[in-house]
Amino acid sequence: MPKGLPIEVRGLTKRFGDVTAVEQLSFTVQPGRVTGFLGPNGAGKTTTLRVLLGLVRPTAGTATIGGVPYAKLERPLEAVGASLDATFHPGRTARDHLKVYATAAGIAKPRIGEVLELTGIQSVADRRVGGYSLGMRQRLALAFTLLGDPGVLILDEPINGLDPEGIRWIRGFLQLLARDGRTVLVSSHLLSEVQQSVDDVVIISKGRLVRTGTLSSLELDSAPQSIVDSPDRDAAAAALTAAGLRFAPGRNGFIVDERDPAKVGAALAAAGVGVSLLHRLRSGLEDSFLQLVGESDGSANGGTPAPASEATVAHDGPAAETSAEAPPAVASEPPAESTEGKDA
Ligand SMILES: Nc1ncnc2c1ncn2[C@@H]1O[C@H](COP(=O)(O)OP(=O)(O)OP(=O)(O)O)[C@@H](O)[C@H]1O
Numbered sequence: 094m095p096k097g098l099p100i101e102v103r104g105l106t107k108r109f110g111d112v113t114a115v116e117q118l119s120f121t122v123q124p125g126r127v128t129g130f131l132g133p134n135g136a137g138k139t140t141t142l143r144v145l146l147g148l149v150r151p152t153a154g155t156a157t158i159g160g161v162p163y164a165k166l167e168r169p170l171e172a173v174g175a176s177l178d179a180t181f182h183p184g185r186t187a188r189d190h191l192k193v194y195a196t197a198a199g200i201a202k203p204r205i206g207e208v209l210e211l212t213g214i215q216s217v218a219d220r221r222v223g224g225y226s227l228g229m230r231q232r233l234a235l236a237f238t239l240l241g242d243p244g245v246l247i248l249d250e251p252i253n254g255l256d257p258e259g260i261r262w263i264r265g266f267l268q269l270l271a272r273d274g275r276t277v278l279v280s281s282h283l284l285s286e287v288q289q290s291v292d293d294v295v296i297i298s299k300g301r302l303v304r305t306g307t308l309s310s311l312e313l314d315s316a317p318q319s320i321v322d323s324p325d326r327d328a329a330a331a332a333l334t335a336a337g338l339r340f341a342p343g344r345n346g347f348i349v350d351e352r353d354p355a356k357v358g359a360a361l362a363a364a365g366v367g368v369s370l371l372h373r374l375r376s377g378l379e380d381s382f383l384q385l386v387g388e389s390d391g392s393a394n395g396g397t398p399a400p401a402s403e404a405t406v407a408h409d410g411p412a413a414e415t416s417a418e419a420p421p422a423v424a425s426e427p428p429a430e431s432t433e434g435k436d437a
Pocket residue numbers: 109112113114132133134135136137138139140141282414415416
């Protein structure tokens with residue numbers, strides 16, 4: 094069984110010349126859970142992931158997997174699978190790409206068939222990647238990350254470009270990977286894209302942490318209302334009034350000024366009124382996210398101010414000015430020979 098390891102980012106700062114891509118960033122990603130790493134374009138997500146994978150040297154701070162930097166992992170390909178900058182030669186097939194990589198990485202051949210099946214691209218595995226849709230390429234990138242059967246998965250925008258069926262599939266798949274104990278970190282610039290598959294969120298904006306915690310805590314903060322309906326609306330209205338709950342009629346029932354649906358349900362149950370619909374109003378979640386990332390100082394409405402960084406460790410080396418300073422030793426990245434011809 095692959096071993097999930099915690100990911101820990103502490104006091105991470107990365108500057109590219111005058112540009113501060115990430116500043117004083119600290120967060121932890123736990124095994125056995127899917128964590129959404131969220132922020133608008135340019136927020137610093139990719140830079141953080143590149144530091145985590147040893148592809149970029151931090152200006153200050155640390156990023157570790159299982160307590161050590163990526164470069165110090167004993168068996169990195171079995172520990173971590175990452176889909177960063179995955180590009181494929183359009184003239185080669187998916188199976189070929191995987192074969193080349195598996196051979197170079199010393200991964201047994203039967204694993205190729207397994208990952209093709211896991212990602213649902215076995216039927217197109219012998220077709221040239223140039224004819225693949227973006228969604229099929231996303232699945233191939235995921236197949237690369239799974240080759241070493243790693244306990245830690247770091248996926249950069251894996252949902253981008255998937256069709257609705259693909260989105261449904263990947264949401265369930267990410268959850269399955271985490272339920273086996275893996276650490277699953279998924280970046281996205283849209284909360285709505287990942288909200289059905291993540292347990293935890295790390296939200297950044299302009300290089301700084303604005304929020305970290307469970308998705309449900311964010312939902313609670315962003316949805317101060319519940320929605321309830323009953324076959325007997327008059328009785329439901331009377332029960333809500335009797336319980337001292339304020340409410341207004343909505344499209345699908347009553348919108349109640351109570352963030353905990355259980356309290357609303359209890360009010361109706363106490364009055365012997367049947368419930369046909371009861372849930373937290375979710376519409377505020379994306380708004381709350383946008384408010385959070387619209388501010389960089391952590392004081393946005395509905396959010397918990399970001400904690401002060403827990404550690405700031407100056408790095409020995411100079412800040413890197415480009416992102417190509419270290420060789421990519423990442424499970425998902427095909428060897429150089431198969432990346433020459435980028436897809437158009
Ligand atoms: N190699 C680099 N040289 C100079 N600036 C860089 C470099 N890499 C990133 N940046 C800058 O750092 C900031 C953060 O970029 P980053 O790509 O990490 O954000 P992101 O959240 O991943 O956004 P996106 O979703 O658009 O990729 C941006 O202002 C970007 O222009």
